[in-house]
Amino acid sequence: MNLKAFNRALWVYHLNTGSCNGCDIEILAVLTPRYDVERFGIMLVGSPRHADVLLVTGPVARSMEDSVRRVYAQTPDPKLVMVIGNCGIEGDVFHEAYSLVGPIDQIIPVDVYVPGCPPRPEAIIHGVVMAWAKLERLVKKEVV
Amino acid sequence: MSLLGENVWLNGLVIVIGTAVLVLVGAFFGMLYRGVDRKLVARMQGRVGPPIAQPFRDVQKLLMKENIIPSGATPWLFNAAPFLALISTGSLLLFIPLFGQPALLGRYGDVILVLYLLIIPSLAFVLGGFASSSPYATVGAQREMIIMMSYEAPLAVVVLGIAWRIGHVTDAANPFLMSTIAQYPIWSLLGPVGVIGALLMLLTLVVVTVGEAAKVPFDVAEAETEIAGGLLVEYSGRNLSLFYLSDVIKAFAMVSLLVALFIPYNLSPALGITAAPAAGIVDALFFLVKVLVVMFFSISLIRAGMARFKISQATSVYLMAMTAAALVGMFLVWVDARIWV
Numbered sequence: 001m002n003l004k005a006f007n008r009a010l011w012v013y014h015l016n017t018g019s020c021n022g023c024d025i026e027i028l029a030v031l032t033p034r035y036d037v038e039r040f041g042i043m044l045v046g047s048p049r050h051a052d053v054l055l056v057t058g059p060v061a062r063s064m065e066d067s068v069r070r071v072y073a074q075t076p077d078p079k080l081v082m083v084i085g086n087c088g089i090e091g092d093v094f095h096e097a098y099s100l101v102g103p104i105d106q107i108i109p110v111d112v113y114v115p116g117c118p119p120r121p122e123a124i125i126h127g128v129v130m131a132w133a134k135l136e137r138l139v140k141k142e143v144v
Numbered sequence: 145m146s147l148l149g150e151n152v153w154l155n156g157l158v159i160v161i162g163t164a165v166l167v168l169v170g171a172f173f174g175m176l177y178r179g180v181d182r183k184l185v186a187r188m189q190g191r192v193g194p195p196i197a198q199p200f201r202d203v204q205k206l207l208m209k210e211n212i213i214p215s216g217a218t219p220w221l222f223n224a225a226p227f228l229a230l231i232s233t234g235s236l237l238l239f240i241p242l243f244g245q246p247a248l249l250g251r252y253g254d255v256i257l258v259l260y261l262l263i264i265p266s267l268a269f270v271l272g273g274f275a276s277s278s279p280y281a282t283v284g285a286q287r288e289m290i291i292m293m294s295y296e297a298p299l300a301v302v303v304l305g306i307a308w309r310i311g312h313v314t315d316a317a318n319p320f321l322m323s324t325i326a327q328y329p330i331w332s333l334l335g336p337v338g339v340i341g342a343l344l345m346l347l348t349l350v351v352v353t354v355g356e357a358a359k360v361p362f363d364v365a366e367a368e369t370e371i372a373g374g375l376l377v378e379y380s381g382r383n384l385s386l387f388y389l390s391d392v393i394k395a396f397a398m399v400s401l402l403v404a405l406f407i408p409y410n411l412s413p414a415l416g417i418t419a420a421p422a423a424g425i426v427d428a429l430f431f432l433v434k435v436l437v438v439m440f441f442s443i444s445l446i447r448a449g450m451a452r453f454k455i456s457q458a459t460s461v462y463l464m465a466m467t468a469a470a471l472v473g474m475f476l477v478w479v480d481a482r483i484w485v
């Protein structure tokens with residue numbers, strides 16, 4: 001597997017599982033001219049079928065649980081899941097809410113966690129670098 | 145009247161191999177130009193932009209991915225559509241002059257054939273969209289059909305206008321042949337009124353190129369922000385990469401067609417180079433420059449400066465505005481013929 005081509009052409013699909021929209025706006029900020037992740041070949045796509053990375057935000061409301069599983073299944077292998085924001089990591093301000101089934105790693109396997117409420121765009125880019133490192137270790141079979 | 149005598153098999157072989165080679169050549173230059181285009185657009189938007197090799201990486205990556213066939217799809221049609229799209233765009237290149245050379249099979253097919261061949265890739269996209277059974281893809285496929293029908297009319301008027309004028313002034317047997325169009329560049333036949341008409345037709349063809357290449361503002365069929373990627377929503381992996389390739393080749397072919405119709409000039413006669421290899425290289429480089437310039441104005445500039453049209457606006461731009469512009473252009477060319485000839 002040619003890792004460089006794969007790493008430098010990650011297409012991301014953005015999945016909101018019930019977030020407050022703060023993280024989603026930061027994800028968009030990453031794509032704006034100021035941060036411009038397209039220079040690393042990262043592109044936002046409209047369908048999970050085209051995606052290599054799922055950017056998941058939000059604490060997973062009960063009505064979204066099935067959709068999260070299905071979007072994960074619809075994404076072709078090899079794929080990575082990045083959780084953006086504290087919500088998806090541990091519930092954050094919503095942690096006591098009755099309608100949650102999250103956090104996200106209870107539902108689908110997660111590869112990279114980006115903490116913050118919301119995380120800064122720099123943190124999200126750093127998360128992508130972590131994802132590259134993980135892919136490299138995957139290829140070298142250091143992790144499964 | 146054939147390439148290698150009357151042997152049907154030999155000719156068939158030439159066509160098959162020629163298509164294969166042209167798919168490779170077209171894919172290489174198509175991806176190169178797509179990379180340049182993305183870089184240019186990024187620069188115009190104040191971004192750094194992806195490296196020029198980005199489309200090559202995208203395709204390489206797509207080939208490494210899983211190829212999912214959705215359970216509701218018609219598998220054979222779903223898998224056949226990408227190949228049909230790629231092969232038909234490749235065969236398109238057989239009839240368009242490239243690199244300053246005459247078209248490979250130019251004597252077997254003229255511009256009218258090219259007009260028909262241009263429909264097949266779009267039809268393949270539509271077939272793939274319907275075969276994938278997703279509602280988004282179905283909406284995308286319907287939009288693609290509508291937009292295809294609307295840019296057909298202005299495109300046909302432009303081609304007719306040019307060929308009519310060439311046939312009117314010269315005694316060429318078939319003014320639709322690419323070699324005839326290259327032999328009598330349209331600008332050299334026209335007076336001032338006709339030049340205005342030809343400029344209008346050029347404008348029309350530029351706008352049609354945007355639609356043929358499915359770029360902003362006419363990418364209604366693939367609008368990823370409204371219909372999640374439209375036609376291609378269910379495609380992944382290898383099939384998606386084939387569609388990606390046929391898309392870049394089609395853009396390259398469309399721009400080459402514009403070059404062939406309106407700027408069929410070669411640099412080597414002007415520089416006085418006659419030796420075969422040197423002249424060929426000069427002409428090929430000049431062709432690449434012409435394609436770059438046309439692509440900048442017809443694809444990159446418009447893409448960077450505009451937002452997507454609604455489907456109703458996109459069709460009315462083609463059916464009303466562009467058809468009107470092309471007809472006025474044709475009329476001016478006709479008036480010009482009355483005055484000057």
Ligand code: SF4
Binds near residue numbers: 057087088092
């Ligand atoms: S982590 Fe904070 S900003 Fe992000 S979705 Fe949750 S509450 Fe909103």
